[in-house]
Amino acid sequence: MSNPLYRPRGGAVSLIDNLPDYRQCLRDYTNPGDFVAFDTERACGIHYLDRAYLVQAKAERSPLVLLDPIALGDLSDFGARCQGSTWVLHAAKEDLECMDWVGLHPPRLFDTQIAAKLLGFEQVGLGAVTEDVLGVRLAKNHTRENWSRRPLKQSWLDYAALDVDYLVDLALALRSRLEDAGRWEWACQEFAFALAHFRRPHDSEPWRHLKGAGRARSGFQLGVLRELFVQRDRLAREADLAPVGVLPNRDLVDLALNVPRSYQDLAQRPFMANRQLRRYSRRWWQAIKQVRALDSAQLPLRSGPRELHTVTSVSAWEKIDSRRAELYRLLRADVSCWANKNQVWAEYALSPAACRRVAAYWDSRTDLELLFSEGQARRWQVAVFLPRFERICRLWDQG
Structure with missing residues (x-):
């Protein structure tokens, strides 16, 4: 095994944090070439917004x-210099939204993690793929730092620089493997899909989707859940803290399911032993009191029946429609079988969402291609699985 690298090939790189250096950077990127590698460093779980606190880039010619x-x-001037290039990222979904906030909008994407999954790599982290393909071992010794701190240590900057130092080389090598495997067009479709769908969909009632929230049955419990969520979000925004740092999800849901009868009861909850969490205790109690004062018409209702294709649990399908649950299992098993045989990660063979669409709505008169489209299947996936699913569905219908 090769020794890990702790510094990029060209030596230590300084942080560009002033306009004169930034202007020189823009001049250096006048003609960056066909590919530009990007990465970001964030402060996950620390601040309210998951923003970028460092942006790394390296181009073929820059x-x-x-x-x-x-x-x-705003870094849109830098992004404009790279608009003629394909942007290379690893696990792009983790970076595209926070890049968008600082004015960096990729014209085209090459995601090296997606490429690795389409090629059946067992380990798809950047370090593992880089070592497997290029024989280069990257040190991973600063993965959980608080990148919002200033000044940033040079050892941190070296670590961050390594994340893009070999990324273009990695993309070119993976492209060659994809072409040899006849999967380059698959990859292009997956890259385009990832770029078009990285933004999180709007959720008007995000509190309903906390883990365990489905156990809230009464309007009062749902009202407490909603009010605690709203208050937590307000406090987190004001203090620029991650919401779970104000009140962890499991404790928020527990308060809604087992509502304290008094402030003294609230004070006995396990999370109150944490001084950082205890400082907001009065706000939680006030939120609960506000909900107690509401009449029943002001309390939220339980969610209505969900469309079958939106239910992710197979056991829930069994309770709703056992026959359709059987079809869903058959389709998922076929995807898994094909993925194993062809050494593609199952999530990129065909998504569970597309399988659910077909299982929920297929009948002998249905346009199966339309169901694939509604499940956001890509063209290459439709070509592979439409005839297979047609056969499975007809056999299921006859059985």
Whole structure:
């Protein structure tokens, strides 16, 4: 096994956090080439917004740069210099939204993790794929740092620089493997889909989707759940803290399911032993009192019956429609079998959402291709699975 690298090939790179250096960076990126590698470092679980506190980039024809979006603000000028290039990221979904906030909008995407999954790699983290393909071992010793801190240590900057130092080389090598395997067109469709769907859909009632929230039965419990969620979000925004740092999800849901009868009862809850969480206790009690004062018409209702294709639990399908549950299992098993045989990760062979659409709504008169489309299946997936699913569905119907 090769020794891990702790510094990029060109040596230590300084942080660009002032306008003169940024202007020079823009000049360096006048003609970056066909590919530009990007990555970001965030402070996950610390601040309210999952924003980028460092942006790394390296192009085929331009040097590796580390940009400070806190000091520089909008980076759209830099993004404009790279609009003629394909942007290479690893696990792009983790970075695209926070890049969008600072003005970085990829014209085209190459996601090296998606490529690795389409090629059947067992380990698809950046370090594992880079070592497997290029024989280069990247040190991973600063994965959980608070990147919002300033100044950033040089060892942190070296670690961050390594995440893009070999990324273009990795993309070119993976493209060659995809072409040899006849999967390059698959990859292009997956990259385009990832780029078009990275934004989180709007959720008007996010409190309903907390783990365990489905056990809230009464309007009062649902009202407490909603009010605690709203108050927590307000406090987190004001303090620029991750909501779970104000009140963990499991404790919020527990308060709604087992509502304290008094402030003294609230004070006995296990999370109150944590001083950081205890400081908001009065706000939680006030929220509960506000809900107690509401009349029944002001309390939220339980969710109505869900469309079958939106139910993710197979056991729930069994209770709703056991026959359709059987079809769902047959389709998922076929996808898994094909994925194993062809060494593709099952999630990229065909999504569970597409399988659910077909299982929920297929009948002998249904346009199966339309169901695939509604499940957001890509063209290559439709070509592979439409005839297979047609056969499975007709056999299921006859049985």
